[in-house]
Amino acid sequence: MSKVILVFGQVRNSEPTRPTLECLSLAAGLGGDVHCILLGTGAKAAAAAAGHQGASQVWANEDASFDKWDLAAVANTVDAAVKSTGAALVLVPATTHGKELAGKLAARHSAALASEVIGVSADGDGFKAVRPVYSGKVRATVKLSGSPVFATVRPNVLDVAAADSSKTATVNDLAAGQGDSRIQLVSVETKGDTGAVDLSEARVVVAGGRGLKGPENFHLIDGLATAFNGAVGASRMVVDAGWKEHRYQVGQTGKVVTPELYVAVGISGAIQHLVGMQNSGCIVAINNNPEAPIFKVADYGVVADLFEFVPKLAEELKA
Amino acid sequence: MNIIACVRQTPDTETVIKINGAANGIELDGVKLVLGPYDEYALEAAAQIKEKSGGEVTAVTVGGEKAAETLRHCLAVGADKAVHINDSGADDALAIATALANQIKKLPHDLVFVSNKGTDSDRGAVGPMLGELLGLPYVGLVTEIEVEGGSATVSRDVEGGAKEKFKVTLPAVICAQKGVRGEPRYASLPAIMKAKKKPIETVSPEGDLASLRKVQVEKLEYPPARPPGRMVPGESAADKAKELVRLLRSEAKVI
Ligand SMILES: Cc1cc2nc3c(=O)[nH]c(=O)nc-3n(C[C@H](O)[C@H](O)[C@H](O)COP(=O)(O)OP(=O)(O)OC[C@H]3O[C@@H](n4cnc5c(N)ncnc54)[C@H](O)[C@@H]3O)c2cc1C
Ligand SMILES: Cc1cc2nc3c(=O)[nH]c(=O)nc-3n(C[C@H](O)[C@H](O)[C@H](O)COP(=O)(O)OP(=O)(O)OC[C@H]3O[C@@H](n4cnc5c(N)ncnc54)[C@H](O)[C@@H]3O)c2cc1C
Numbered sequence: 001m002s003k004v005i006l007v008f009g010q011v012r013n014s015e016p017t018r019p020t021l022e023c024l025s026l027a028a029g030l031g032g033d034v035h036c037i038l039l040g041t042g043a044k045a046a047a048a049a050a051g052h053q054g055a056s057q058v059w060a061n062e063d064a065s066f067d068k069w070d071l072a073a074v075a076n077t078v079d080a081a082v083k084s085t086g087a088a089l090v091l092v093p094a095t096t097h098g099k100e101l102a103g104k105l106a107a108r109h110s111a112a113l114a115s116e117v118i119g120v121s122a123d124g125d126g127f128k129a130v131r132p133v134y135s136g137k138v139r140a141t142v143k144l145s146g147s148p149v150f151a152t153v154r155p156n157v158l159d160v161a162a163a164d165s166s167k168t169a170t171v172n173d174l175a176a177g178q179g180d181s182r183i184q185l186v187s188v189e190t191k192g193d194t195g196a197v198d199l200s201e202a203r204v205v206v207a208g209g210r211g212l213k214g215p216e217n218f219h220l221i222d223g224l225a226t227a228f229n230g231a232v233g234a235s236r237m238v239v240d241a242g243w244k245e246h247r248y249q250v251g252q253t254g255k256v257v258t259p260e261l262y263v264a265v266g267i268s269g270a271i272q273h274l275v276g277m278q279n280s281g282c283i284v285a286i287n288n289n290p291e292a293p294i295f296k297v298a299d300y301g302v303v304a305d306l307f308e309f310v311p312k313l314a315e316e317l318k319a
Numbered sequence: 320m321n322i323i324a325c326v327r328q329t330p331d332t333e334t335v336i337k338i339n340g341a342a343n344g345i346e347l348d349g350v351k352l353v354l355g356p357y358d359e360y361a362l363e364a365a366a367q368i369k370e371k372s373g374g375e376v377t378a379v380t381v382g383g384e385k386a387a388e389t390l391r392h393c394l395a396v397g398a399d400k401a402v403h404i405n406d407s408g409a410d411d412a413l414a415i416a417t418a419l420a421n422q423i424k425k426l427p428h429d430l431v432f433v434s435n436k437g438t439d440s441d442r443g444a445v446g447p448m449l450g451e452l453l454g455l456p457y458v459g460l461v462t463e464i465e466v467e468g469g470s471a472t473v474s475r476d477v478e479g480g481a482k483e484k485f486k487v488t489l490p491a492v493i494c495a496q497k498g499v500r501g502e503p504r505y506a507s508l509p510a511i512m513k514a515k516k517k518p519i520e521t522v523s524p525e526g527d528l529a530s531l532r533k534v535q536v537e538k539l540e541y542p543p544a545r546p547p548g549r550m551v552p553g554e555s556a557a558d559k560a561k562e563l564v565r566l567l568r569s570e571a572k573v574i
């Protein structure tokens with residue numbers, strides 16, 4: 001099969017983001033001819049890594065205007081590449097930006113779209129995708145007909161194959177598409193804590209719940225997250241009480257996260273919380289109630305008073 | 320301000336989901352169907368904006384006969400009227416977005432709300448599709464919205480810890496995130512009584528939706544069960560911490 005599989009890549013600090021590498025790895029595994037789009041500052045520098053991951057062609061535009069999100073401009077730019085490459089499958093990381101791009105383009109092409117897939121396979125002339133549905137309680141295999149078809153790929157689920165530095169991509173220029181003047185990006189505010197790892201892409205998430213008793217104790221979670229080099233998460237109780245902003249919330253009405261390691265501290269394990277984290281690689285639960293439902297999904301349970309245990313754990317990790 | 324809120328009937332998160340015999344759908348008997356929890360937040364935002372600027376909120380859904388119950392509920396929590404696009408087969412984001420777009424084109428609309436996701440299948444696919452099909456600007460996952468004159472100022476969080484703020488000329492399609500305008504209102508008894516008198520218009524979908532169904536659910540299965548976990552032994556907190564770190568390093572190999 002030498003169908004073109006086009007990956008919409010995202011660039012951060014002149015590198016493809018981890019979800020981009022996951023898409024490339026998935027595409028390479030399907031045996032097609034992998035092309036990758038990279039836009040904005042550092043796009044061409046990031047092309048090398050895309051090549052090592054199996055892309056034969058990179059379509060790049062280094063215009064700094066791409067650093068500020070403009071859905072219409074990106075969609076028009078990517079659309080031109082979808083058409084010129086004759087892509088059969090377009091893979092997009094299932095991030096905030098990626099999801100709106102994929103939906104918009106799928107509608108433009110009257111094409112099939114599978115969201116937040118955790119696997120794709122070739123199926124005769126078309127593709128099949130596997131996606132978690134019903135809040136992760138069920139897995140669906142869906143058949144996508146027509147060409148092109150689109151899929152957004154859930155971050156942190158798929159493995160990234162080892163980079164092969166003998167493989168390189170040809171870098172081509174991609175013309176920038178037209179933006180939409182009806183929508184203007186007024187500002188991009190970076191939070192004080194941008195140094196901290198982002199929740200939805202993090203390899204490790206340390207989440208705190210009501211067991212912490214008050215916002216003044218949340219530094220225990222921050223400290224543990226730093227010790228794990230991970231991101232901070234929270235239960236809804238914590239968010240509703242105003243200890244943390246909503247963007248930290250994990251669960252049905254928050255983020256769905258799938259890190260390699262999820263550490264739940266003082267969280268009871270309500271179903272609405274579990275649907276946001278139960279597909280994590282390894283789950284550690286720390287709770288003083290041995291009957292807490294969180295232990296049912298935990299790989300490692302620790303029955304302890306968090307105020308005593310968490311500082312010891314942070315210390316042990318640094319040792 | 321004429322506001323459309325696109326709402327979806329979904330299984331309650333707390334219901335046990337059972338795969339049917341043919342493994343291509345779920346057993347619907349006993350499944351509690353509710354207004355999508357995210358749709359409640361979008362509807363609340365719509366109602367608050369309308370209460371400030373005047374106009375009407377119309378809840379629109381695509382679904383079979385049962386979907387009407389969800390619309391009745393919407394009429395008790397902020398919607399003034401409702402349109403039921405009666406179609407039980409439109410189970411594909413593109414087909415649903417097309418049915419919605421064709422209907423919304425016929426209704427006055429300054430602002431179209433969708434929400435983040437249902438509890439069943441997709442995640443934010445209908446919104447951007449709707450924006451494209453209506454030829455309107457779209458912003459996803461909005462956590463703040465202010466409407467002033469002919470435009471809306473919206474903010475949202477994106478990966479990497481940044482907050483984007485956009486100014487959007489109306490009409491536009493906006494996907495509301497949880498809590499965009501606080502907690503959804505409670506359906507009070509008087510509101511429920513009033514809702515019974517509000518109109519629900521039932522229409523057939525327009526356009527050839529069948530040809531747009533390009534996604535076919537082939538098989539459903541339960542995810543592999545997690546291997547049973549175990550309790551980390553130790554006399555003291557320090558012992559347990561030591562043992563946990565050892566397990567994470569040498570057994571789970573995640574650190
Ligand atoms: C429609 C809907 C949507 C929802 N969405 C979400 C969502 O997205 N995310 C979410 O998290 N929840 C959500 N919820 C809420 C959910 O049902 C729970 O109420 C919530 O997850 C509980 O938060 P918690 O575990 O922090 O608090 P609690 O349930 O109060 O649990 C606190 C835990 O801390 C333990 N603890 C107390 N003291 C200590 C100590 N000293 N040391 C160790 N452990 C201690 C206790 O044993 C207990 O298990 C939703 C609910 C509804 C109805
Ligand atoms: C097991 C299973 C797998 C599926 N896989 C796919 C797939 O891969 N691709 C695909 O295209 N479809 C798929 N579907 C069909 C899916 O039901 C529709 O795509 C549906 O639109 C998804 O809506 P959602 O609320 O889950 O998510 P979204 O599409 O993200 O819905 C977000 C918002 O869009 C609006 N909206 C959604 N549906 C309606 C509606 N019926 N009426 C009014 N407003 C609505 C609401 O505001 C909602 O909150 C699948 C269905 C099932 C049961």
